[in-house]
Amino acid sequence: MAVVGVGVDVVDVDRFAATLSRTPGIAMRLFTPAERGLARPERLAARFAAKEAVAKVLGAPPGLEWHDAExxxxxxxxxxxxxxxxxxxxxxxxxxxxxxxSLTHDGGVAIAMVVAES
Incomplete structure (x- = not known):
């Protein structure tokens, strides 16, 4: 196996929680029903960071659907x-x-790191 790509993303938990509160429909666009069941904002922020990290690994091609990475x-x-x-x-x-x-959240930030291998 060879590493194809690495993606990392950091999300400010309070800012993300404010966005979810201000725009409730965004959770429907970003997360699967199972992911939305995790009500704590830091967990959702970490999952959003993971989706962003996946997009970075893939080179952020147009047309990616958020629900297609869970x-x-x-x-x-x-x-x-x-x-x-x-x-x-x-x-x-x-x-x-x-x-x-790998996911983590502490000190008001959520971080995801994704490694893809062939």
Whole structure:
């Protein structure tokens, strides 16, 4: 396996929470129903950072759908990515076979790091 790309994104949790409050429909556009079930703003901010990091790995091609990159938790709480649709198609063009994801939130910021391998 070879690293195809690395993406990192940082989100200010308070600013993100304010955006969600000000524009409630944005959560519907950004997150899957399962992700929206995580009511805590820092968790949503981390998931948004993950989606942004995925887009960076892929070179931010036009037409990516936010719902096509979903953060899911394995038993024990380890985060991983479930991709489909537009994100899966872009990943296939880059021969991406596997994804690695790390999330954190502390001190008012949420950070995601994504590594894609062929």
């Amino acid at each position: 953060v899911v938790l394995a038993t024990g709480g380890r985060p991983s990515l479930r991709i489909r649709g537009t994100v899966a198609a872009a990943a296939q063009r880059l021969d991406i076979a596997s994804w690695h994801l």
